[in-house]
Amino acid sequence: MPTHAPPVSAPAAVAPADLEAEARDRKHGVIYMLVAALGFSLMGLLVKIASTTFPTMELVFTRSLVMTVITYAAIRRSGLSPLGVDRTTLMLRATFGAVALSLFYLGIARLPLGDAVTIQYTAPVWTAIAAAVLLGERLRPLVLLGAVLSMAGVALVARPSFLFGGVALDGIGVAAVAGAAVLAGLAYTFTRKLRATDRPMVIIFYLSWVGMAGAIPFALGGWVWPTGWHWILLLGIGLTTHMGQVGLTEGMRRLEAGTASAIGYVQVVLAFAWGALFLGDGVDALSIAGAALVVSSVLLVVRRG
Template sequence: MWSLTSGLLFVLLNGLMRELSLQLAPFETQFLRYLAGICVMAPLVLRGGWRAFIPKTIGGQFTRGAVHTAGLCLWFIAIPHISLADTTAIGFTTPIFIMVGAVLVFKEPMRWERWTAALVGFGGVLIVVGPQLTGSSGYYALVMLASSPVFAASFLITKGLTRYERAEVIVVWQAITVTACSLPFALLDWKWPSAGQWLLFVCCGILGSSGHYCLTRSFSIADISATQSVKFLDLVWATLLGWLAFGDLPGFWTLVGGSVICASTVWIARREARGRAPG
């Protein structure tokens, strides 16, 4: 449920970020989104006392922030040159990289159910976006693909940090480190936001911080590989958002692929719950 909720929040966030990135430079949008996250979380830090948010290893926090910023930069370089369908298909390779990394780094047991759910979910994504793929993205498609293992590395570092850091600490320091790492890129093409844009960035800060908190909580209580099949539900949330907010009716293949994704997610959730049930 933590992972499912994070996916819904990130879809809402991406909708706002897409609108803002059409109005401001992409790197500036990236920087202000995380700066807004710091502002949103500041009352939480002040109420709990800043000493409670001192990380046990600041090097780990900055490493994670730098890696995540690198993934964001690759993503923003490619996004103007790639269709939304191609972006969606390439982005859903990240869970596969995460599952491979979980085996290599954390020695997590890769039961056949997890691989099956991930592959079936990815198949559902291809059912939706496959008919729309242009194959003409060329160089920028490779740049977008390169961001997937980088994001996977960022999430694997987060999983490692959950072993000795609280979720709140990780989320706060992610906002701080990504903001610091993104600032030089934002200054390259800076345009001062309007009052309305600042309000949208505050909403982005709330959604992003909440989404990363839910995601980090899911990593702290379950194997990271067990949470990845739920990632494919993001396509369902995005379809529903497009329908409700923009009147984009889902097509036949979207409904078929969404059904496959939902089925694989429900199935693995039941298998994981059964495996955790006391014997």
């Protein structure tokens, strides 16, 4: 009986097909991540426009309602149970995600769109830190360096008056988006845990219905009934958010974290572009420098060994 490894000629015959399938899967992953970046950036633009007419929690409610209907229909069509498997973690993920969403919408209403998205994009740094604390993952020195860089980037974007003088961004808006980034990091950490038990659509479904239920008491107090094209605007927020969630979920399944996150930076670029083109937001050197630092911090966090 031979003690050496078997000849490689047999598996080599199927290797080209495997490589082709892997390349095709990666190509689809890139497309999905670009779809996610486009969807989330358009969501931010629509929320910014709608926030001049509708209260924040009404926007959260309508967005969550649209996504609940879409995801429930997809779950039933797939034959899955909408209750999921790890229900405790599903509820924790949904709760943190829903609160993060509400804070992010509040921040979008008060800040330039590109600046809000830049601050929120520090979430992967907080995901890595939360995973180390809650899931026991190793906290690499690069993660700590990334956290420092991300905070420096946020400072350049927010420009607090006690550091820079002059006019700073709205303090409540900055605090809301920064809080949203931290809570989103916690939500993504629970998502990592759920990969072993629950399908992506079930995770999104929980986020949707928990967000809808949590927003109802706050939304009813200052409800504004849509008229005319406002119905299309609110529907668009729900559809673009669903577009982003599906693109992100499917893209992350097909790509390494570093590749997926690098492609996701397109969202920051698009947010600045939509703000300049449609909202009259100015883009200055400090905001660009801050965005570059945030991008660098996330690159360090997701860098592969």
